[in-house]
Amino acid sequence: MLLLVIAMAVGGAQTLRLLTVDNSLGIWFLEDNAAYQEYLAFQEEQGSDEVVIVMIPTTDALSESHLSQLKVLHEKTDSLPFVKTTFSLANAKYPIYSNKKIFYRNIYQSTRSRENIVNLLAELPALSKQLVTEDERFSFFYLQLIPANEIVNRSQIIAEIRTIIEATVNQPHISGAPILGEAFNQTIYDESIFFAVVSVVVILGLLLFLLPHWQYLPIALLSIILPVSITFGIMTSLGYSLNLISMLIPTILMIYSVSDLIHIANIFHLHRQENPQQNRLKQIKIALQKSLKPCFYTTLTTIIGYLALTLSPLPAFRIMGLFTFVGLLIAFCLVYVIAAIGFTFLNATSMTAMVKKINISSITQKINYWTTYRNSTILGLGLFVFVVGIYSLFSIEVSTNSLDLLGDGKVKDDLVTIEENLAGSIRLQLNISSTEEGALLTKEVVRKLKKFQEKLAANPLIAHPISIVNFQSFLQKRMSTLSRFSSANLEKVFQQSQEDSNTFFSLVGADLSYLAINISMKELPTKDLKLLLAAIEKDFTATFPEDNYSLKIHGFSEIFAQLNTFILQTQFRSFGVAFLLSFCILFYFIGQFKVSLLALIPNLLPLFATFIIMDFFDIYLESANAMLAPIMLGVGMDDTIHLINKFKIFQSKGLSTTESIDMALDYTGGALFSTTISLVCGFLIVGLSGVPSVSTFGVLCAFTVLAALLADACFLPAMLKRFS
DSSP states (O other), X not given: OHHHHHHHHHHHHHHHHXXXXXXXXXXXXXXXXXXXXXXXXXXXXXXXXXXXXXXXEOSOTTSHHHHHHHHHHHHHHHTOTTEEEEESTTTOEEEEEEXXXXXXXXXXXXXXXXXXXXXXXXXXXXXXXXXBOTTSSEEEEEEEESOGGGOSOHHHHHHHHHHHHHHHXXXXXXXXXXXXXXXXXXXXXXXXXXXXXXXXXXXXXXXXXXXXSGGGHHHHHHHHHHHHXXXXXXXXXXXXXXXXXXXXXXXXXXXXXXXHHHXXXXXXXHHHHHOXXXXXXXXXXXXXXXXXXXXXXXHHHHHHHHHGGGGSSSHHHHHXXXXXXXXXXXXXXXXXXXXXHHHTTSOSSXXXXXXXXXXXXXXXXXXXXXXXXXXXXXXXXXXXXXXXXXXXXXXXXXXXXXXXXXXXXXHHHHHHHHHHHHXXXXXXXXXXXXXXXXOSSOHHHHHHHHHHHHHHHHSTTOEXXXXXXXXXXXXXXXOGGGGGOXXXXXXXXXXXXXXXXXXXXXXXOTTSOOEEEEEEEOOOOHHHHHHXXXXXXXXXXXXXXXXXXXXXXXXXXXXXXXXXXXXXXXXXXXXXXXXXXXXHHHHHHHOOHHHHHHHHHHHHHHHHHHHXXXXXXXXXXXXXXXXXXXXXXXXXXXXXXHHHHHHHHHHHTTOOHHHHHHHHHHHHHHHHHHHHHHHHHHHHXXXXXXXXXXXXXXXXXXXXXXXXXXXXXXXXHHHHHHHO
C-alpha cells in the first residue's frame, strides 16, 4: 500500500510539473522524413511561412490616423526577437525604375495624396487585396516569425503577440498558422481536463450500477487513478508531450481498468456469497484465479491493437500506441494488486446489491433461442454486412480537415472572418528553377512565368499570386523604356534591386537560381489540397518544358497534404499486425484452428458495420480515426475470449456445441453487457469533445463496441451452432 501511494504521488507530481502540449508539425513527421527536412530547410533559407495575420477594423483604412496606428504596431513588433519581418500598408513598397536600377518606395507617405495612394493600389491589385479590403473597412497586418524549430516557448510568444496587438488596435481578428497551432494546443489541454473530469463522473455512475456493492467503489477508484498517474508520470519524465491523439490515453486507461475491476469484483462477490464460511484470503485467491485467464487474454488482445500503432509512420500514433500499451499493462497488474489488497478490507457482513440489476438471464435466453431457431437469418444478416462493408471500405475517402481539429471559439471565428475577406490565410511559395545552365531571367522565361501565373489566378482555390511579373507589369505601364531592356539588363536590374525590396515576399533567389510565385489559399482538407497541388503541377508542365525547368512547392500545406499517405499506411500496417497477432493469440487460447477461425470472423463484423456507417454519413478516414480499426479489433476480441473460455469449459464436460455456447452466454452475459456498457459510455465521453474529429472518433468507437457485443452474442453462437 505504501509503495502504491508513493508511486501515485510521484507520478502525479511529475505530471503536474512536466506535462506540456505539443501539436506541432514534428509530431506528424519523423525527423528523417525528406519532405519534413526540406520544409525546415525552406524556412531557414527563404523565410518561415509561420505568419500571424491581423485583420483590423477601421472607419477608413487609408486615413492618416489608421496608418499611424499601423506604424505603432510595426514599432512594437519589429524589435521582438522572434519576429523576422512585418508587413502592412504602412510599409508596403512599390518599384520605380531609375538609372538602370529598380528602387522601392513606400506606397503610403504622409506627403502623398489619398488619390495617388488609391491609384498605386489599383495598379497592384494582387498586393492591394492583401493590404486593404475593397470597402476600405479593414486593413491587414502580417507578422512573420522566425522558423518554428528555433522558437522555444511558442505559447509564451503567441500570448505576447496577442497582448501587443490587442493593446494597440481595437477588436482585431487574429489568425494564421502560429495562432491556429497554439489554439490546437490549448484545445488539447482543455479537452484533456474535460475528459478526465467527465470520465470520473460517468465512471462513478457506472460503478454504482455495475458493481455488486458500494464498498467496492474505493477499490475501483484507486484502480483507475493509479494507472493514469503512473503512466503519465513515466511519459512526462521521458520528455513526451500531450498531443491531439495521446490526450485520449487517460480516458482509455480508465475505461479498461474499470472493465477488469468489474469482472474481478463480480466473480469475487458471487464466490463469496456461494461460500460464506470460506476463509477470506481463500475467497480472494479463488476469485483472482477464476478471472485471471480470461482477463489476461482480453488485455493481451486489447494491447495488441495499440502496440500495432507503434508501426505507424506518424510519431503522434507511435506515442499513442506505446504509452497506451504501457498504461494498459500497468493497469492490468495494478487492478489485481489493488483488488487483492482492497478485498481484505471489505466488511464481513452480507452485502446486497445497491441497484436492481437488469435481468440479463432473460435476455441471454432470448438470444439463445434466436441463434438456434433463427440461425440462417442471423448468418444471412452477417453476410450482408460483410458484403456491404467491403464495398463501403473502398468507398471511404481519406482526408483530414484541419478545421475539424479545432474546437469552436474565437480563434475559429476569426479564421472564418479573415478568409471571407482575404480569400486565403495560408501561404505557399512556388519556386521555378532551370535544369540547365544559363540565365533564368530572360524575356522568354518571364513570359512563361506570366502565363503560368495567369493559370494560377484562374484557379478558384488560389488567391493573390505575386511574382516579379506583377512588378514588371507595373513598371512597363509606368515606364515604357523598361520593355526595351535586353535579357542581361533585366537580370542585372533585379539582382541589384533585391536587397531594397520588402522581404515578406520572395520573388527571385539571391543567386537568381529560382523565380518564385507567392500564393494564398484557404484552410483546405488534405483531399482538396492534393487535388490543388496536382492542378498546380499540371499547369506548370503545360507552360514550362518539363525537361528544362522544375517546380518546387514550399509551405506547410504541401507536406500536410502527405498525411493521406501516412494515414493509409497507419491503417494497413497496424491493422495487418493486429489481425495476425490476434489470430495467433486466439488460436493459442482455443487450441482448435477451425473454432479459432470461426471466432475471428465475428470480430471483423463490427469493423465492416463501422465502414458502412462511415460511407453512409460521408465520414472521411482522417488523422483522428486512422487508429480505429486496429484498436477496435483488439477491443472486440475481449468479449469473444470471455465467451469462448466458458464454451470450452462446458464442452469439455461432454455437452453439445449448442448446449455449451448457450450456457456460456448465460454465464458470461452479465460480464459482456457490463464491459460493453462501460466501454460505450467511455467512448461516448470522447464523443462529447468540442473537436469534431475527436468527437467523431469517440462516436465511431462506441458504435463499434456495441456492434462487437451483438456480433459475439448473436453471430458467433449462430456460426458455432451451424459449423462447429
